[in-house]
Amino acid sequence: MKAKDWPDQVYETLKGAGVRQVGYVPDAGHKRLIELCRADKQLKSVVLSTEEEGIGLAAGAWLGGARSALLMQSSGVGNCINALGMMQECRIPLLMLITMRGQFGEFNPWQVPMGQATPGVLTAMGVVVHEANTGARIPAAVDTAARLAYGSYQSVAVLISQAVIGIKSFQDQAAR
Amino acid sequence: MKAPLRRREVVTALLKDRSGLLVVAGLGSTAWDITAAGDVPLNFPLWGAMGNAAMIGLGLALAQPARRVLVITGDGEMLMGLGSLATIGVQQPANLSVVVIDNERYGETGMQATHTAWGADLARVALACGFKSAQQIRAAGKLAALRAAIHGGKGPHFAQVKVLAEKLPLVLPPRDGGLLKSRFRKALLGGRSELD
Numbered sequence: 247m248k249a250k251d252w253p254d255q256v257y258e259t260l261k262g263a264g265v266r267q268v269g270y271v272p273d274a275g276h277k278r279l280i281e282l283c284r285a286d287k288q289l290k291s292v293v294l295s296t297e298e299e300g301i302g303l304a305a306g307a308w309l310g311g312a313r314s315a316l317l318m319q320s321s322g323v324g325n326c327i328n329a330l331g332m333m334q335e336c337r338i339p340l341l342m343l344i345t346m347r348g349q350f351g352e353f354n355p356w357q358v359p360m361g362q363a364t365p366g367v368l369t370a371m372g373v374v375v376h377e378a379n380t381g382a383r384i385p386a387a388v389d390t391a392a393r394l395a396y397g398s399y400q401s402v403a404v405l406i407s408q409a410v411i412g413i414k415s416f417q418d419q420a421a422r
Numbered sequence: 423m424k425a426p427l428r429r430r431e432v433v434t435a436l437l438k439d440r441s442g443l444l445v446v447a448g449l450g451s452t453a454w455d456i457t458a459a460g461d462v463p464l465n466f467p468l469w470g471a472m473g474n475a476a477m478i479g480l481g482l483a484l485a486q487p488a489r490r491v492l493v494i495t496g497d498g499e500m501l502m503g504l505g506s507l508a509t510i511g512v513q514q515p516a517n518l519s520v521v522v523i524d525n526e527r528y529g530e531t532g533m534q535a536t537h538t539a540w541g542a543d544l545a546r547v548a549l550a551c552g553f554k555s556a557q558q559i560r561a562a563g564k565l566a567a568l569r570a571a572i573h574g575g576k577g578p579h580f581a582q583v584k585v586l587a588e589k590l591p592l593v594l595p596p597r598d599g600g601l602l603k604s605r606f607r608k609a610l611l612g613g614r615s616e617l618d
Binding site (some may be wrong): 266267290292293294295296298299300301302303305306307308309310311312314328329331332335336337338420 | 426444446466467468470471472473474475476477478479480481482483484485486489503505506507512513599600602603606607610611615618
C-alpha cells in the first residue's frame, strides 16, 4: 500500500481497534476517511455541527460500552477545550485525528494562530499528542494512539501534518 | 391560570418506575433534580461540560440501541449546545429523549434570565431539526404521555417543560467523575466493563 493511501490504512486501523462510532466535522484532509466510514454500515458516522459535540459523543459512547474516534481539523481544537476537561476528570478514553492547518506553507493567515497553538492547547488540557509528519507514519501513529487511549484511558490526539495534507491555495483556485 | 409546574415534581414523575432507563443530566439544577428522585448508578449527572448533555445522550443511545436514554437538562445548558439538536435530528435515534426543564433562568449563577425568558422556543427548534415529537408542556396532565414516550415511543423525542423559577435545597450527587463513569458502566455493562 502506498503512503498516499493512508486514509484506507487508518480506516482499517480504526476497525481493528474496535471503533464503532466516528464523529466528524469535515476537513479536506479527512475527505477519504470520512467516505470510508460513512460507507461502513457497522460504524455510526455522526456529522457534528461543532467539534465540541464530538467530545460529548465520545463520552456517551464510552458510557455505553462503545469505542469511538473523532475527526476534525486543527481549528476545531479550540472549540473542544472546556469539554476536554470532562474526559480527564472522568478518565474516559478519547481518540482524536486532527488534520493540521496554519502550519507548512499556509495561505490563510486566519488559520495560523489556532494551528500553531494546537499542540500546546491540547497538552494544556491533558491530551497526549502524537505527531505524524509523513503519510507512511500516520497508520502506525493512529494504532499506537488507539492503544494508549483505550488501553490506558487517556485522551490522545494524532496531529496529521499539513506537509501530508498539502497546501490549500485560494489564490490558485481564484486564478483558475 | 393553572398552578405552574414545579421542577422536582416533574422530574420525579418522569423517573417514576424508571426500570432500566439511562439518564444523563445537565450540570446544575437538573443534576440536583435527578438526584433528589434517587441517586442510582444509571444516572450520569454532569458537573461540567456545559452544552454537552444532549450529545452524551446521543453517544449513549447509539451505543445502546436496545435501551431507552433520557437527557434531562436546563434551558441554559441546552441553549449552549443548540447545534446538537440538529446533530440528533440527522441520526434519528429512536431510543433517545431530551427533556429541558425550563425555568427561564441561569439558576446556579444568580437566576439571570435566559433566552427562553424572551420567548426562544426550543421545542420548535427541535421540531425543525427533525425530532419525531417536540412540545412545550405547561400542565401536569401532559406528563404521563411524555413519560410513556420516553419509555417506549419511537423517538427522538423532545420536550420543553416550563417550570416555576424557584431556588430549592441542593441535593448533590457524587462529584468524582471517575466514580460516576465507572458505576454507570458497571450497572449497564456488568463486571466486564472493569476489564475493558
